[in-house]
Amino acid sequence: MPTGSAPFADFSAAADAIGATTSKLAKRDLLAAYLRELPAADVAVAATFFAGRPLPGAADKLGLGWVQLSEALARASGAGERELSQAYLRHSDVGDAAVELLEQRDGEAPSTAPLAMADVDQAFRAMSEAKGSAPRTALMTELLRRAAPGEARYLGKIAARELRIGLREGLLEEAIAAAFGRPVADVRRALMLVAEPGETATLAREDRLSEAALHVGRPIRFMLATPVADAAEVVRRVGEEAWIEDKYDGIRAQLHLGPGTGGPRLFSRDLNEVSISFPEVVAAASRLDGEVVLDGELVPYREGSVLDFASLQTRLGRVNPSTELVASVPVVLITFDLLRHDGRDALDLPLRERRKVLEELALPDRTDGGLLFSHLATARGAAEVDAFFDDARDRHNEGLMVKDPESTYQPGRRGLGWLKLKRALATLDCVVVGVEWGHGKRRGVLSDYTFAVLAPDGESLLTIGKAYTGLTDAEIAEMTEYFLTTTVQDHGRYRAVTPEIVVEIAFDRIQRSARHRSGFALRFPRIVRIRTEKAPSQIDDLAAVERLFEAQASGRILLATGAAGETERIEATGSAEEG
Numbered sequence: 001m002p003t004g005s006a007p008f009a010d011f012s013a014a015a016d017a018i019g020a021t022t023s024k025l026a027k028r029d030l031l032a033a034y035l036r037e038l039p040a041a042d043v044a045v046a047a048t049f050f051a052g053r054p055l056p057g058a059a060d061k062l063g064l065g066w067v068q069l070s071e072a073l074a075r076a077s078g079a080g081e082r083e084l085s086q087a088y089l090r091h092s093d094v095g096d097a098a099v100e101l102l103e104q105r106d107g108e109a110p111s112t113a114p115l116a117m118a119d120v121d122q123a124f125r126a127m128s129e130a131k132g133s134a135p136r137t138a139l140m141t142e143l144l145r146r147a148a149p150g151e152a153r154y155l156g157k158i159a160a161r162e163l164r165i166g167l168r169e170g171l172l173e174e175a176i177a178a179a180f181g182r183p184v185a186d187v188r189r190a191l192m193l194v195a196e197p198g199e200t201a202t203l204a205r206e207d208r209l210s211e212a213a214l215h216v217g218r219p220i221r222f223m224l225a226t227p228v229a230d231a232a233e234v235v236r237r238v239g240e241e242a243w244i245e246d247k248y249d250g251i252r253a254q255l256h257l258g259p260g261t262g263g264p265r266l267f268s269r270d271l272n273e274v275s276i277s278f279p280e281v282v283a284a285a286s287r288l289d290g291e292v293v294l295d296g297e298l299v300p301y302r303e304g305s306v307l308d309f310a311s312l313q314t315r316l317g318r319v320n321p322s323t324e325l326v327a328s329v330p331v332v333l334i335t336f337d338l339l340r341h342d343g344r345d346a347l348d349l350p351l352r353e354r355r356k357v358l359e360e361l362a363l364p365d366r367t368d369g370g371l372l373f374s375h376l377a378t379a380r381g382a383a384e385v386d387a388f389f390d391d392a393r394d395r396h397n398e399g400l401m402v403k404d405p406e407s408t409y410q411p412g413r414r415g416l417g418w419l420k421l422k423r424a425l426a427t428l429d430c431v432v433v434g435v436e437w438g439h440g441k442r443r444g445v446l447s448d449y450t451f452a453v454l455a456p457d458g459e460s461l462l463t464i465g466k467a468y469t470g471l472t473d474a475e476i477a478e479m480t481e482y483f484l485t486t487t488v489q490d491h492g493r494y495r496a497v498t499p500e501i502v503v504e505i506a507f508d509r510i511q512r513s514a515r516h517r518s519g520f521a522l523r524f525p526r527i528v529r530i531r532t533e534k535a536p537s538q539i540d541d542l543a544a545v546e547r548l549f550e551a552q553a554s555g556r557i558l559l560a561t562g563a564a565g566e567t568e569r570i571e572a573t574g575s576a577e578e579g
């Protein structure tokens, strides 16, 4: 065991104890006591693991999917494919499946030195740096071989990034504060700024929390918005006068520029660097002076107008896009906030002042490719909010953001400082053809529904999507009982069911997609309600989907027309998982 590093077995024991109690206070105290006793060098590692992450920062991705994890488990335990998938189905959790499989492992338990925290940390680092999945799988196999079953549980859970011991939002911060006798508010603020539980724990231990600051070159979490239903709700929440911006439909980005950043750097919402994918934005930003951190949305944009979100998809994930691609889909960063300027954090300034400084920046004046300011206006009363909403839609934007000009910038928080107003395009009535066992707090219930619309023959069904949000726990429990009785094929995780339950599905957008039989997919589908009054013969058909798709492309907002013609018989076409 590396000198000075605590046994990983202590971590598993602490995690077991925390998972075994439902009392938040007891969880906090157990975790605080554990952290307090740790050698200095292990504190950051432990806090990262307790946050359900294998490593800090962007190195966070181990590159181990279910395939690699199960292969490592198979090799370490000697289990066959069938045993593996059965264990996973029984537990819906890689870690718990690992315990079962390793307990049955052939031959001797590990004879090597017990695992220390530093061993696990080093192995995870090696995995994230390894090229290709073979060496990563080998490293994970080796870790699992050395682990006792109780330790393997947490190796699996951390690698799968789901600890599931009931350490809900905020409890880790409270435990760090309690462990080292620091105010919780200081720990929260530091975590908000450095966005790293490990580093925050170390700062708390060393009484250096005040040093946490926004560093140019290191992204912080993004401020989020709370959805509102309509203009009336906007007025109810903010009063007669509302500060509104267009809500752009692109991808969120933070731009960092200053001494030592080696040029402008762009970070996406998951805090990964994406500079290399948007050379035109980087080139435009390099003409800014001084030190700045900006918040904004990357959108495809040409000749003064926003292009369809679908065109941006051709740019996403493209490293070093070709000149032709950049020319055919130019991207701009539409900036709406300023987080740091000339050596000072602006986070605690009211938005009104942040915006003022933002607008004083001399943005390079370019229509295509570059930086722009978001469209900002003041609306008085619900009717004006509605009118601005329609204008925003006319400008090909998704809706409106309503911001409190007095609000400070709250990284990672979904508060009432920012509201978002976007009407769902329309809803579709679909029939459920398949259901799946859920994960996490939805394990043990059939919570993921695959649904379909009617084919042009008016009889067969064409799948169009899968949704797992929208229903209450009680509804899900009731539907689980029901679907168990209407299963026509049991594929393990997925069950094809008799198509008789009609659900109304809301969504943000329709896309063409080869993933589902209908040839379309819905973006962000959610279940609005179960339509018990509707028969499966009355659901929407493919033509309705096509009409909505056309309406969306031409910028009109339409409501679903509802019933397709009456038909007499529906053929069961519930297929196995499509995606």
Ligand code: AMP
Pocket: 222, 224, 225, 245, 246, 247, 248, 249, 250, 251, 252, 297, 336, 374, 401, 420
């Ligand atoms: P949603 O993704 O629907 O939760 O809406 C919030 C997202 O809208 C933010 O994370 C941004 O990516 C995006 N957005 C678009 N325009 C704006 C704007 N003017 N201000 C803030 N966020 C915006």
